[in-house]
Amino acid sequence: MAKPKLALYWAASCGGCEIAVLDTELEILKIADFFDIVFWPCAMDFKYDDVRALADGEITLTLFNGAIRSSENYEIAKLLRQKSVVLCAFGSCASDGCIPGLANLTTLEAIQRYVYEDSPSTVNLEKIRPQTEWTVPAGTLRLPRLWNTVRTLPQVVDVDYIIPGCPPQPDRIKEVVAAVMDILKNDKPLPPKGTVLGADVRACCEECPRKRDVKKLKKFVRPHEIVQDPEICLLEQGMVCMGPATRAGCGAKCVQAGVPCRGCYGPPANVRDQGAKMASAIAGVIDSDDPAEVQALIDSIPDSVGTFYRFTLPSSTLRRRQP
Amino acid sequence: MSPRSITIDPITRLEGHGKIHLFVDDDGNLADCYFQVPELRGFEVFCKGRPVEEMPRITTRICGVCPEAHHMAAVKAADAVYGVTPPPAALKLRELLYNGFYAGDHTTHFYALGGPDFVVGPDAPKAERNILGVVRKVGLELGAEVIKQRARGQRVVQIIGGKALHPVTALPGGMSKRVTKEEQRELVRIGEEMVEFAKTTIKVFDDVVLKDPATVDLILSDTYCHRTYSIGLVDAAGKVNFYDGTVRVVDPDGNELCRYRPEQYLEHIAEAVLPYSYLKYPYLKKVGWKGLVDGTDSGVYRATPLSRLNVSDGMATPLAQAEYERLFETLTGDRSGRKPVHATLAIHWARVVELVFACESVAAQARDEEITSDRIHTPPTSIVGEGVGIVEAPRGLLTHHYKTDEKGFVKEANLIVGTTNNNAAISMSIKKVAEGLVRRGADVTDGVLNRIEMAFRAYDPCFGCATHALPGQMPMEIVIRGLDGSVRETVRRFC
Amino acid sequence: MSFEPKLVGFLCNWCSYTGADLAGTARMKYPPNLRVIRVMCSGRVDPNFVLEALARGADGVLVLGCHPGDCHYSEGNYKCQRRVPLTKKLAEQMGIDPRRIRLEWVSASEGARFTQVVTEFTEQVRALGPLHLADWTFDSTSADAQLAHESR
Numbered sequence: 027m028a029k030p031k032l033a034l035y036w037a038a039s040c041g042g043c044e045i046a047v048l049d050t051e052l053e054i055l056k057i058a059d060f061f062d063i064v065f066w067p068c069a070m071d072f073k074y075d076d077v078r079a080l081a082d083g084e085i086t087l088t089l090f091n092g093a094i095r096s097s098e099n100y101e102i103a104k105l106l107r108q109k110s111v112v113l114c115a116f117g118s119c120a121s122d123g124c125i126p127g128l129a130n131l132t133t134l135e136a137i138q139r140y141v142y143e144d145s146p147s148t149v150n151l152e153k154i155r156p157q158t159e160w161t162v163p164a165g166t167l168r169l170p171r172l173w174n175t176v177r178t179l180p181q182v183v184d185v186d187y188i189i190p191g192c193p194p195q196p197d198r199i200k201e202v203v204a205a206v207m208d209i210l211k212n213d214k215p216l217p218p219k220g221t222v223l224g225a226d227v228r229a230c231c232e233e234c235p236r237k238r239d240v241k242k243l244k245k246f247v248r249p250h251e252i253v254q255d256p257e258i259c260l261l262e263q264g265m266v267c268m269g270p271a272t273r274a275g276c277g278a279k280c281v282q283a284g285v286p287c288r289g290c291y292g293p294p295a296n297v298r299d300q301g302a303k304m305a306s307a308i309a310g311v312i313d314s315d316d317p318a319e320v321q322a323l324i325d326s327i328p329d330s331v332g333t334f335y336r337f338t339l340p341s342s343t344l345r346r347r348q349p
Numbered sequence: 350m351s352p353r354s355i356t357i358d359p360i361t362r363l364e365g366h367g368k369i370h371l372f373v374d375d376d377g378n379l380a381d382c383y384f385q386v387p388e389l390r391g392f393e394v395f396c397k398g399r400p401v402e403e404m405p406r407i408t409t410r411i412c413g414v415c416p417e418a419h420h421m422a423a424v425k426a427a428d429a430v431y432g433v434t435p436p437p438a439a440l441k442l443r444e445l446l447y448n449g450f451y452a453g454d455h456t457t458h459f460y461a462l463g464g465p466d467f468v469v470g471p472d473a474p475k476a477e478r479n480i481l482g483v484v485r486k487v488g489l490e491l492g493a494e495v496i497k498q499r500a501r502g503q504r505v506v507q508i509i510g511g512k513a514l515h516p517v518t519a520l521p522g523g524m525s526k527r528v529t530k531e532e533q534r535e536l537v538r539i540g541e542e543m544v545e546f547a548k549t550t551i552k553v554f555d556d557v558v559l560k561d562p563a564t565v566d567l568i569l570s571d572t573y574c575h576r577t578y579s580i581g582l583v584d585a586a587g588k589v590n591f592y593d594g595t596v597r598v599v600d601p602d603g604n605e606l607c608r609y610r611p612e613q614y615l616e617h618i619a620e621a622v623l624p625y626s627y628l629k630y631p632y633l634k635k636v637g638w639k640g641l642v643d644g645t646d647s648g649v650y651r652a653t654p655l656s657r658l659n660v661s662d663g664m665a666t667p668l669a670q671a672e673y674e675r676l677f678e679t680l681t682g683d684r685s686g687r688k689p690v691h692a693t694l695a696i697h698w699a700r701v702v703e704l705v706f707a708c709e710s711v712a713a714q715a716r717d718e719e720i721t722s723d724r725i726h727t728p729p730t731s732i733v734g735e736g737v738g739i740v741e742a743p744r745g746l747l748t749h750h751y752k753t754d755e756k757g758f759v760k761e762a763n764l765i766v767g768t769t770n771n772n773a774a775i776s777m778s779i780k781k782v783a784e785g786l787v788r789r790g791a792d793v794t795d796g797v798l799n800r801i802e803m804a805f806r807a808y809d810p811c812f813g814c815a816t817h818a819l820p821g822q823m824p825m826e827i828v829i830r831g832l833d834g835s836v837r838e839t840v841r842r843f844c
Numbered sequence: 845m846s847f848e849p850k851l852v853g854f855l856c857n858w859c860s861y862t863g864a865d866l867a868g869t870a871r872m873k874y875p876p877n878l879r880v881i882r883v884m885c886s887g888r889v890d891p892n893f894v895l896e897a898l899a900r901g902a903d904g905v906l907v908l909g910c911h912p913g914d915c916h917y918s919e920g921n922y923k924c925q926r927r928v929p930l931t932k933k934l935a936e937q938m939g940i941d942p943r944r945i946r947l948e949w950v951s952a953s954e955g956a957r958f959t960q961v962v963t964e965f966t967e968q969v970r971a972l973g974p975l976h977l978a979d980w981t982f983d984s985t986s987a988d989a990q991l992a993h994e995s996r
Contacts, residue, residue, distance in 0.1 A: 038390055041364045042413020042514050048457075049503060049513060051496055069461075071361045071475050071799070097990050098366075098387055104991075125410035128395040137391035141629070142622050145393065145763050146750070148629065149619040149638070158994070160625040164372035164381040165354055167625040171990060172389060175979040182982060193413065193514055248757075250402045250427075250520040253726050283511025283518050284525030288406060302892035305934060309891075309926035315912065317925060324930050328400045329758065331937035336407075343895040345980055348939030 030086035030210055032061035033077070034116075035106060036068065037092030037099035038126045038176070043117040044068045044091070046193035053200045060207050061087075065106075077105055085109045087206065089116040089189070093126045093340065094177040098170035107183040112216070114223070118192035120179040122292045122300075123340030125192070127176045128332065130339045130346035134174040176340045187217070189224045192290035192337060195276050198224035225275030227295035230287055233278040234269055236260065242313035246326050249285050260286045261311065266333055271297065271304040290337050299343040301334035357798055362462050363810045364414050365768075369779055369801060377789035382780040384805075386628035386772070396762045401427045401753050402521050404762075408749065409515035411766060416515040417450040417506060418742035418767065421592060422749040424519035429612070429736025430753050431521045431729035438722035439523035444592040445536070445714040446509040446516065447740070451591055451707035452543050453502015454743050455654075455700050458809045459550065460495045463697050466803045467564060468557045472796035487553055498546045501539045505711065508532045523726035533721050540712030544668070547708035551672060554701050559679070568694040569680070572785040573804060575643040575777055576601040576691045578633055578650035580770065581657035582741045588665040589657050589706065591741045597660040598633065601645055603689045607635060611737035614748055618765060619648075630773045631765055641777050649777070652745030652770035653808055654699035659689035666713070669706035676702060693778050696807045700743075732757055742767035744809050768810045778804040849903040849969040851878045853962075854893060856886040858916035859951050860908030866955035874959040875966040878906060886910070886947075887920025891931040894945055898935070899977060904944040904969035906962070911949040921949070941972055 036044065048054060057063075064085060065072045088110040094100055107113050118124035129137065142148065142155050160167045179185050189202060202224040209216060217223070226232070236259045247264040254260065260267040260281055268289035269281065276291050293300035308327065314320050327333070335342055358368040366388045372380040392411055399407060405423040409416030421443060428435065435443075458464075460483060465473075468483045483491070503513040510516025511526055518525045528536070558564050567573065578601065582594040598606040598617070609617050620629040621638045632638045632648030639647040650656075658677075663686065664670040674684040676698050681688040690699075714720070737750045744767035752761040768775075782804040786797045855861040861882045867874065879902075883889060886909025894905045907928055915921040924947065932942040946968075948961045 038388065040410045040413040040416075042410070042416065045413050045514055048499070051500055067359050067361045068364060069362065069479075071478065073361070074358055095390070096388065097987070097994055100987055101991050125407060126390045128407075129391045131398070132391065132394050134391075137389070137394045140394050141389065141391070145620070146615055147618055147620050147631070147763055147765060148622065150622045154622045154624050156622070156627050157624045162381065162383070162625070164374075165370075167370055167383055167385060168994065169385060169625065169627065170387050170994070172627075175982075177982055182984070182987070192410070248400060248402055249525065250431075250522055250726075251728055253728065254525070279512045280517050285406070285511070285517045285520070288403075299892045299895060301934060302890065302895055302931070305891040305930045306927060309923060309930050312926050315922045315925070317929075320926050321929055324926075324933055327930075327933075329398060329403070330930070331934055332399050332403075334934065343892055343899045344935075344938050344940075344977070345899075346978075347937070348978055 029060065029062040031064045031084060032057070033063070033065040033085050033088040033106060033110065035065065035088065035090050035092070035102060037090070037103065037120070037179075038095045039092030039117070039119045040125075041068065042193040046196050046199060049196040050200050050203070053203055056207070057203060074102070074105070077109060080109050082108055083111050085111065086210070087112045087114070089114050090179055091117040091120050093119040093123050094179060094182050095126060095129065095173050096170040097173075100182055101170075103179060103183050112186045113183070114187045114189055115179040115185045116189050117194055118190055118290055118292060118337050121188045121190050121341070122338040123176050123178050124290070124337050127338070127340040128336070129176050131331070132347070133349055134172055175346050178341045181340070186219055188220070188222045190222060190273060190292045191225065191276060194224050197277070198275055222273070222295070225273050225291055228274050229294045230269040230272040230274045230276065230278055230291065233274045233276070234259070234281050235278070236281060238262070241311040243311050243323070244313050246323070246328065248328050254284055256284060266308065266327060268300075268304055268333070268336075270307040271300050271334075288333070288336050292338055300338040301331070301342055304334040305330070355793060355798075357802065360802060360805060362802075363806055364412065365810065367805070367810070369805075371783055371787060371801075373787060373793070377791070379784050379787040382783040383625060384776040384779050385626045389627040393762045393764055396759050399759050401430050401751055401757045401759055404749070404751065404759065405519045406515070406517055408764070411764075413514060415450075415454065415742050415744065415767070417447055417510070418740055418747050419749070420510070420516050420519050421447055421740045422738040422747045424521065425611075425738025425740065426736040426749040426751045427521040427738070429738060430733060430751055430757065432731060432733040433522045433727055433729040435523040436722075436724045436727055438719045439725045441714065441717055441720050442509050442524050442528065442725065443519060445711065445720060446506055447592045448707045448710040448714065449502050449505025449509070449539070451502075451743060452505075452704065452711055453499045455704040455707065456495060456498045456502070456546070456550070458743070459697065459700055459704065460491070463700070463806050463809060466799070466806060467694070467697060471567070471800045471803055475795065478799065487557060491553070494546060494549065498543065501543055505536060505539060508536060520726060522729050525726065527723050527725050528720050530721055533715065536711070536715035540708070540715040543708035544712050547668065547705040550701055550704060551668075554698065558698075568692050572782055573693040573778065573807075574691050575693065575774060575781070577643045577647070577774055578606060578636070579656035579659035579689055580650050580652045580746055581660040582739065582746065583661050584665070586665070587662035589661045589703065590665070591707070593740070596739060596746065598650065599660050599689060601643075601689065601691065603659070603687050606633065611739040611748070614737060614739070614750070614765075618748075620765070626772075628769060628772050631770050632773065641773055641780070643774075643777060649773040650770065651774045652767065653696045654703045654743070655690060655696040656745075657741060658686065658699045658702060662686065664702065664706045666706050666709035668709055669702055672702045672705055693804065693807045696809075700809070744768045745770040768808065771808050771810075775805055775808055775810070778807070847970060847974055849877050849966060849974070850901055851904045851906060851966060851969060852897040852902040853878045853880045853906040853908060854883050854886070854889045855880055856909045856916075856921070857882055857884045859910035859914065859949075860886075860958065862952035863950045863954045863958045866953065867958045870955050872955055872959045874962045877966050878962050885915065885917050885920035886924035887915070887917065889924055889927065891927055891934070894928075894931050895935070898940065898944070898975060899980065903972070903975045904946070904965065906965055907945070907947045908950045908958075908961070909947070911951055914951065940975065943968055944972060944975060
C-alpha cells in the first residue's frame with residue numbers, strides 16, 4: 027500500500043520550525059516510516075520542478091511554515107495548495123506573520139534604502155539595487171519581487187488547519203503528528219476546517235506556575251531593570267507580559283525562565299486581534315482614574331505596538347502601519 | 350543562438366533560500382554561473398523603535414538553527430549600549446550555553462548535511478545522499494547517537510536559555526535564570542557524554558574520509574580551492590573562542606592583516622551590492638572590493654570553521670588541539686597551523702575539530718561551581734547609547750551593532766550575519782566547480798549538479814537538518830535509548 | 845463636493861445614548877454622518893471594536909459614556925478612560941491620526957452637548973480627510989498577474 031505523501035516547506039521564515047520538527051527526536055523516525063516525504067528543501071534534494079510534476083492532490087499533507095512576503099513565497103504557497111489534500115499553516119509566521127511581520131511597521135522602500143545604501147557598512151556609491159530582472163552577457167537572471175506588506179498563509183490561499191507557535195513546541199508537534207497518523211491509519215474523520223491544532227483554547231496564564239494576585243500597576247518596568255522575583259506573576263511586578271492575550275500550548279517556558287511572555291502562540295480562541303486584546307488587559311491593570319496619570323502610564327509602556335503585536339501584526343485588524 | 354540555461358532551484362540541504370543559475374554555451378561549456386539569494390526580510394529596519402533588551406529575543410528569528418548566536422551577539426551589543434558588565438557567573442552561563450549549542454549544531458551539519466556528500470560520495474544517488482546512507486556505511490548505532498547528541502545540545506540550551514528554540518534568558522547585565530545544583534549535575538553528565546561522542550566522531554572522520562584516497566584527493570583538488578583571507582575570533586591566548594575575543598584577519602599566506610575589537614568593525618569591513626542578489630557581499634576595506642575573485646589583492650574573505658582555525662594559534666582544549674595539529678600536519682605539513690588551509694572541503698574537518706573543542710568545553714565548564722550562583726544579573730544604571738556585539742556563529746563571524754536613544758530604544762541597527770560573510774566565496778566556489786564539470790562532452794547529470802551544490806554545502810550555510818527522515822528503502826531496525834540508557838523505542842522497517 | 849466622513853459611534857445605553865435620543869426628540873440639528881451602535885456601557889468598548897470600525901471603512905470612531913462618577917455600573921467608564929487612550933496610542937503607532945478616535949462624556953440630559961460633540965467631530969474628521977487604509981486588502985489578481993509576468 028502506498029504511503030501517504032508529506033511535504034514541508036518554508037517561505038519567509040527562520041528555519042526554527044524545521045528544527046522543532048527535528049527536536050521531536052524519536053517521532054521523526056516514525057514520520058519517515060509512515061509518510062513518503064516528497065518535498066523538504068532543508069533536508070532533501072527535491073526541487074520545485076519535482077513538485078510541479080506531481081498530480082493535484084497527490085500530497086496528503088503539507089506543513090507550510092513561513093510568512094508570505096515575495097512572489098516566490100506566494101507561488102509556492104499556491105503550488106502546494108494545488109498539490110495537497112490538507113494544507114496546514116505551521117508555526118507563527120504562516121498563521122500570523124510572526125517576526126517577519128514586523129516589516130509591516132515600515133515599508134519595503136525604507137528597508138531597501140537602508141540595506142543597500144544607508145547602512146554604515148554598505149559601500150554602494152552607484153546606489154545599485156537588486157533587480158527582479160537583470161541581464162548579463164550570458165542571459166537573464168531573475169529574482170522574485172518582494173512585497174511591501176507581509177501576509178499570512180491564510181490571507182493568500184485556502185488553509186485547512188493552523189498549528190501556532192514560534193516555533194510550535196516539539197511536544198505539541200508530536201501530539202499533532204500522532205493524531206494525523208491515527209486519522210490516516212484508521213480512516214477517522216478530519217477535524218473541522220480551520221481548527222487550531224497543537225494548542226489550547228485558553229490563555230497562557232493557565233499554564234504559568236507563578237503566583238497570581240490582584241494586579242494594580244502604577245509603573246511599568248523593563249525586564250532588565252529589576253531582578254525579578256521568580257515566584258510572582260511578572261505582570262504584577264510591572265513587566266508587560268503577553269500571557270493574558272496569548273494562546274496556551276507552549277508550556278509557559280519563557281516566564282519560568284524569568285522573562286515575560288511575548289505572545290508567540292498568537293491570540294487565544296475567539297480573539298481576533300491579539301494586540302487590541304492586550305491593550306484591553308493592560309488598561310484593566312493600570313491603577314489610576316486620573317486622565318493625566320493614565321496618559322503618562324500609557325506613554326511609559328515600552329514600545330506598545332512592537333510588544334502587543336510582536337508576532338501577529340499581519341493578521342491583526344489593521345495589518346500594517348499606514349505610510 | 351542563446352545558450353542553454355539550467356537553474357538549481359531551490360538549493361537544498363541547507364538553510365534559507367538560494368538558487369544557482371548555469372548558462373551553458375552551444376559547445377556545451379559553461380558560459381557563466383551565478384549564485385542568487387532571493388530573500389530579504391528587513392530586520393535592521395523593523396528593529397527600529399524596539400527596546401534594546403528585546404533584541405536578543407527578536408533577532409533569534411533571523412535564524413532558527415543558530416538562534417543562540419544571535420541571542421549572544423545581541424545581548425553583548427546591549428551590554429555595550431548600557432555600558433554594563435554582567436557578573437562572572439552570568440558570563441560563564443552564556444559561554445556554557447553557547448558551547449552546548451555548538452556541540453549539537455556542528456554534529457547536525459557534519460553527519461546529516463555535509464557528511465553524506467563526503468561519506469557516501471558526491472555522485473551517489475539522491476536516495477543515498479543523506480544520513481541513512483551515512484549510517485549504512487558506518488553502522489546503525491550512529492544514527493541513534495547523532496539524535497542523542499543533538500538532544501544533549503538542545504538540553505544545555507534549554508537549561509540555561511529557558512527554551513531550546515528560541516533561547517530567552519540573556520538580558521543586558523546578565524541572565525534571567527539561574528542554574529540549580531540538580532541542573533548542574535545534569536550538565537556535567539551531558540558534558541561527559543559529549544566528549545565520548547567527540548571521540549567517536551574523530552574516528553568516523555578518520556575511517557570514512559581520511560582513509561579513503563579518493564575523498565582526500567577531492568579535498569585537496571584545485572576545483573574546490575580558493576586562496577582567500579580568513580577571519581575569526583581569538584581569545585587572549587590566540588586560541589579559537591566562539592563567545593568572545595578579538596577579531597583577527599590573516600592573508601592567504603597566513604600573515605596577519607589586522608585585528609580589531611567589535612567597536613572597530615566599521616574600519617575593517619564593508620559590504621558591496623550586486624544587482625542580481627538580495628544578499629550583500631562583505632569585504633575587507635583595507636584590501637578593497639575587486640569583485641568575485643580570490644587572492645591577496647581581493648578583499649574577499651572567508652569566515653568558516655576553517656578560517657577560525659587559520660587565524661588562531663590553536664585550540665584551548667587537549668583533544669581538539671591534537672586534532673588541530675593533525676589537520677594542519679596533513680594538509681600543510683606544518684602542525685603549528687601557521688600556514689592557512691584553503692581547501693573548501695577541509696571546512697568539514699575543521700568543523701570536527703571545533704566539535705571536539707565544544708564538547709570538551711561543555712565538560713569542563715559544567716563543573717565550575719560558580720554557574721549555580723544566584724548573582725547572575727546586574728541591572729544597568731546608565732546608558733552609553735551605542736554598542737557592538739560580536740560572536741562566532743557556526744557559519745561565521747556575527748556582528749550586531751545598535752544605536753539607541755537615551756531610553757534604550759533602538760534608533761539604528763546594522764547586522765552582518767554569519768553566512769553573509771561568505772557570500773562572495775560561496776559564489777566563487779560554486780562557479781569554479783561548475784566550470785570544471787560543465788564542459789563539452791560531459792553530461793550535466795544529477796551527480797554533477799550535486800557536486801556544484803557541494804561547493805555551497807561545505808560552508809554550512811546556516812542549516813543542518815535531518816538526522817533522518819529521508820527516502821531510502823532498506824531493512825532497518827533502530828533501537829532508541831533515552832539519555833539514561835533505557836530502551837525508549839524500537840523502530841523497524843522491513844520493506 | 846466636500847468629503848462626507850463615515851463615522852461610527854459607540855454610545856452607552858444609560859447616558860450618552862439617552863442623551864442622543866434627547867437631541868433627536870428635541871429636533872436639534874447635527875450632521876448625519878455618525879452611525880450609532882448602542883452598548884450597555886462604555887466599558888464594553890473593546891479596543892478591537894474601534895480598530896475594526898476603522899479597518900472596515902470608518903474614517904473616525906466616537907466613544908461616548910457617562911461622566912466619571914456617574915457610570916450606571918460604577919466603574920465601566922473608568923475602564924473606558926484607560927482603554928481609549930491606549931487604543932489611540934496604538935492607532936498612532938500604526939500611522940493613523942489619533943484624532944480620528946475620540947472619547948467624550950455625555951449625560952442623559954445633555955442633548956445639546958451631544959449635538960455639539962458630533963458636529964465638532966464630524967468637521968474634524970472631514971478636515972483630516974478619508975482614511976484609506978493602504979495595502980490592507982490582499983490583491984490576488986495583481987499578485988497572480990505578477991507571477992504570470994515572472995514566469996514568461
